[in-house]
Amino acid sequence: MDYKRIVIFTGGQLTQEFLQEIQPDDVIIAADRGALYLIEHGIQPHIAVGDFDSITEEEREIVNSNSVEFIACDPIHKDLTDTEMAFETALDHEPTHILIFGATGTRMDHTLANVHIMVRAMQHHISCALQDEHNYMTLTTSSAVVEQRGFTYVSLLPLTHEVTGICLEGFMYPLDHATIRMGQSLGISNKLLDKSGTVTIDSGLLLIIQSKD
Incomplete structure (x- = not known):
């Protein structure tokens, strides 16, 4: 296509x-x-x-x-x-x-x-x-490349009960096979180290929000 x-x-x-x-x-x-x-x-x-x-x-x-x-x-x-x-x-x-x-x-x-x-x-x-x-929002069930786009922060929020196996590359605060459950703030207000970073997960549905004040 x-x-x-x-x-x-x-x-x-x-x-x-x-x-x-x-x-x-x-x-x-x-x-x-x-x-x-x-x-x-x-x-x-x-x-x-x-x-x-x-x-x-x-x-x-x-x-x-x-x-x-x-x-x-x-x-x-x-x-x-x-x-x-x-x-x-x-x-x-x-x-x-x-x-x-x-x-x-x-x-x-x-x-x-x-x-x-x-x-x-x-x-x-x-x-x-x-x-x-002030925001740019996407979803992933597997992996996503996050480009800088002029936003300050990158936050990760689960849209399922939990998201497992979260790995971050190119971020100020890396994660290695982490789990985030609904109601937890572990993924809030991260930052890219360069022009892009990679988010990968094993299971669940993850909301990626790039934001600025």
Whole structure:
């Protein structure tokens, strides 16, 4: 399969720095207000999806007219969040990687649900990341290369009861076949020694969060 990256802009916290992350070959899917944000900054979404209940009728028409494809649903009779709708649309295109902007914000329920979306991507053998102004989040069940990306800290949190066999190379605080269980803070606030480091695990599901204040 050829490399295909899908970038999703959803309705959380967005900044113009994210627009610079878009690559020429990216497929851009925008959810609800994320679509309006892109259009206001001169970028045409390939697909705009959602109930669009966070924008006015006039803004909705702007999104409809300036998107290659427009998919709207009833805001009352729907089971998915706008972000999950965008994610499901992305899955239909069989990407190798999904990068999601605007998936975090003041609604912790939506933020956690969007973190869990990455588990769904992994089940489809698709790498996935969430990025906001202060964080870059990925998952691994085996190994991952962590690149510097301009973030200060690297934290490891288990998304299963425990994660075993954790080994770190290229980090200030190395681990050698360590186990981290839910509720433990052993993996918080590590740092890379150079431009990248490697995380490997034996079992479990590990959330890798690169962050800065």
